[in-house]
Amino acid sequence: MSKRKKTRYPVEVRATRLTSNKHIANTEKFDKAMRLFDRVTALKNRMSAYCFAHLRDLITDPYAFKAQYKAFNNNADLNAWETQSLFHEVVDFYVNSYQQRMERKQIFVQGSWKKTRYQKNLYRKPKAGEYSEDGRILVHAKGDIKSFELIRRKTHMTGIVKYLCYMNLDTFDPEHMTNTTMQAVLLFCRHYHPQRWQRACRVARAIQDRMIGSMKPIHFTSGAHRRHPVESKSLVVEDQSNGQYRWWYQLRLGKGKEAEFIRLPLLFNAQRKKPEDLRLDAVHVCYVRNGSQFMVGATYEAPPLEFSPTGIGIDTSVGIDVNTKNNLMALSNGQTYDYDRSAISALILLVDKITRNGTPNLTFRERARWEKLCRVNEWRIKRIIHDMLDALQAAGVTDLMVEDLDMRGDATFLEHHALKIKYSRLLRLLRLSHLKDWIGSQAEKRGMRMHRTNPAYTSQECPECHFVHRGNRTTQEVFACMACGFSGPADTVAACNTRFRVLADVPRGPSALLHTFDVYGRAVPKPIARSRLKEIVEKKLHQSVSPGHFTEPLGPGSTNKVGTNTPALVKDKAPSHSR
Incomplete structure (x- = not known):
C-alpha cells in the first residue's frame, strides 16, 4: 500500500515589532541608545556623500562598488558586518533611484510636426487706451497657427538604445549575453550596421550622463540599521526573574573590548504574536520612531494558511469589481459598498490647504498632518472591507474573485463631477492600488480564498453570450x-465577469487557459496579451461549462435576497447583431 503524498505548503516569513520607550526604560540607558542612533544617522549621511561623489563608479558596477564599505570600518559603533549591510543599503538606494529614472525615460524618434490652425477669427475686447471701430480687436486670424505637436514614434533602434542604457558600456559585449533573442538583435546591428551601432552607443552613454547628472544626494534622517544576534550580540532576551517585564532587548554600544551592553524593556501585542514564536537567531532591524520609541523589527514563521475544505462553487463564490465613480466595490450578487463622499470631500480640501496649491515642500507639522489624514482614510477603507467580509462569511461565501489591477501608474485628465477631482488623484488618495492586498489579508484570516484574474474586458464582456x-x-x-440585448448595472456585470472567468477555468486544472493555481487553490492570472485574452474569452473559455451556468439572478429578482434598492439585470428584446 503506497503512502499518500502530503502537500508541502510554503513557509511564509512575516514581520512584527517590539517597542520600548523612555517612560518604561531607564532614562540614562535610553538616552545612550538615542545618541547611538544619532551617530548612525550621521554615518549614513557620510556614506551617502561618498556614494554621490563616486556616482558614476556606483552606477557602472554596483556589485564591485559595495566593497568600498571597508572605508567606514573605523567607526566606533558598528562592527564590520553591520557597517557592510548599512553601506549596501545606501548603495541600493542610489541604484533604485537611477533605475526608476531610466524606467520613466522615454526614448523615441522625431517623426514630423502636426500643426493646428484656427478655424475662425478670434477677437478680444479693447483695453483702456485702445480704439476699434467695431468694438473688438483681432487677436488671431483664421488660418493662423494655433499649436505645434511633435509626432513621436518608436523603432528597433530606440529599443536597442533603451536596452543599452542599462548596460555598462565600457565592458558590455553582446557575445556573452544570456538573452539569446536580444543577443541576435544586437549582434546583427553591430556586424551589419556598425555606424548605427556606434551612434546607439553614443546616445545611450549621453542618456546615462544626463540621468547621473540629474540625481541629487540622498539625506537620511533615521539611524535604522540591521543587527545579527550572533555577529553583534544584540538580541532579544528573556528574564523570568523580573516581575514586571519579561522580555528585554540587549543593545550593544561600541564594539570590541570597549563594547557596553544595556538592556531595554520591551512591550508587545500578545494577541498578534508572542516573543516565544520569534526567530531570535535571525537578522533584525533596530530603529527609532518619533524620537521617543525604540523599535525592534523581528521575523517569525507564519503557520500554513487554512481555508475551507470545500471546492469553489457557484453558491460559495462572489466577484468584486473596484470602482471610484458610483461606488467603491460592486459585488456579483448585486450588493454595493461605497466610501464616505463627505469625508473624502473634506480630505481633498485639507490636502489642498496643506500642499499649498501644489507646493511640494511641506513643513514638519504639515507632513505629520498629511500622514495622519492618510492613516484615517486607510482605516475607513479597511473598515468597509471588514464589514463586507463579515457579511459574506455569514452568507457562507468561501471564495472571492477580484481584478488584478495595478493603479500605480494610472494617469487621466477625467474629473469626478461630484468631488471635483481627477480620477488619478482620487485613486492615490483612496490608495486603491493596495485594495486587493487589504481584501486578501483580511480574507485569509477568515479562511476565505482570494482569486485574482486579468481585468481586461471585464466591463465590456456580456455575461450571457460573452460578446466583447x-x-x-x-x-x-x-x-x-449589442449582440443579445442583455442589460444591467455595469459595475455588477463587471463583477460577474470577474467571477465567471475563474469559475470557468477551475475545472481545467493545470490546463487552465487564463490562470495558474497555487498549492492553496488560489487563482493567479497568466501573462497574456489583450488580443489573445479576448479570443479566449469569446471562443474557448466557456465551452466546457454547462449551458445553465449563468441562470442565477445577478440582481434582485424573485429569488434574490439582496434587497429591493439595487437595480436588476434584465434581458431586453433587442435585435441581435452579427459578430
Whole structure:
C-alpha cells in the first residue's frame, strides 16, 4: 500500500515589532541608545556623500562598488558586518533611484510636426487706451497657427538604445549575453550596421550622463540599521526573574573590548504574536520612531494558511469589481459598498490647504498632518472591507474573485463631477492600488480564498453570450449587449465577469487557459496579451461549462435576497447583431 503524498505548503516569513520607550526604560540607558542612533544617522549621511561623489563608479558596477564599505570600518559603533549591510543599503538606494529614472525615460524618434490652425477669427475686447471701430480687436486670424505637436514614434533602434542604457558600456559585449533573442538583435546591428551601432552607443552613454547628472544626494534622517544576534550580540532576551517585564532587548554600544551592553524593556501585542514564536537567531532591524520609541523589527514563521475544505462553487463564490465613480466595490450578487463622499470631500480640501496649491515642500507639522489624514482614510477603507467580509462569511461565501489591477501608474485628465477631482488623484488618495492586498489579508484570516484574474474586458464582456465590444458599455452606469440585448448595472456585470472567468477555468486544472493555481487553490492570472485574452474569452473559455451556468439572478429578482434598492439585470428584446 503506497503512502499518500502530503502537500508541502510554503513557509511564509512575516514581520512584527517590539517597542520600548523612555517612560518604561531607564532614562540614562535610553538616552545612550538615542545618541547611538544619532551617530548612525550621521554615518549614513557620510556614506551617502561618498556614494554621490563616486556616482558614476556606483552606477557602472554596483556589485564591485559595495566593497568600498571597508572605508567606514573605523567607526566606533558598528562592527564590520553591520557597517557592510548599512553601506549596501545606501548603495541600493542610489541604484533604485537611477533605475526608476531610466524606467520613466522615454526614448523615441522625431517623426514630423502636426500643426493646428484656427478655424475662425478670434477677437478680444479693447483695453483702456485702445480704439476699434467695431468694438473688438483681432487677436488671431483664421488660418493662423494655433499649436505645434511633435509626432513621436518608436523603432528597433530606440529599443536597442533603451536596452543599452542599462548596460555598462565600457565592458558590455553582446557575445556573452544570456538573452539569446536580444543577443541576435544586437549582434546583427553591430556586424551589419556598425555606424548605427556606434551612434546607439553614443546616445545611450549621453542618456546615462544626463540621468547621473540629474540625481541629487540622498539625506537620511533615521539611524535604522540591521543587527545579527550572533555577529553583534544584540538580541532579544528573556528574564523570568523580573516581575514586571519579561522580555528585554540587549543593545550593544561600541564594539570590541570597549563594547557596553544595556538592556531595554520591551512591550508587545500578545494577541498578534508572542516573543516565544520569534526567530531570535535571525537578522533584525533596530530603529527609532518619533524620537521617543525604540523599535525592534523581528521575523517569525507564519503557520500554513487554512481555508475551507470545500471546492469553489457557484453558491460559495462572489466577484468584486473596484470602482471610484458610483461606488467603491460592486459585488456579483448585486450588493454595493461605497466610501464616505463627505469625508473624502473634506480630505481633498485639507490636502489642498496643506500642499499649498501644489507646493511640494511641506513643513514638519504639515507632513505629520498629511500622514495622519492618510492613516484615517486607510482605516475607513479597511473598515468597509471588514464589514463586507463579515457579511459574506455569514452568507457562507468561501471564495472571492477580484481584478488584478495595478493603479500605480494610472494617469487621466477625467474629473469626478461630484468631488471635483481627477480620477488619478482620487485613486492615490483612496490608495486603491493596495485594495486587493487589504481584501486578501483580511480574507485569509477568515479562511476565505482570494482569486485574482486579468481585468481586461471585464466591463465590456456580456455575461450571457460573452460578446466583447466597447459598444456594450456606452455609459459608466449601464451595460447593454449589442449582440443579445442583455442589460444591467455595469459595475455588477463587471463583477460577474470577474467571477465567471475563474469559475470557468477551475475545472481545467493545470490546463487552465487564463490562470495558474497555487498549492492553496488560489487563482493567479497568466501573462497574456489583450488580443489573445479576448479570443479566449469569446471562443474557448466557456465551452466546457454547462449551458445553465449563468441562470442565477445577478440582481434582485424573485429569488434574490439582496434587497429591493439595487437595480436588476434584465434581458431586453433587442435585435441581435452579427459578430
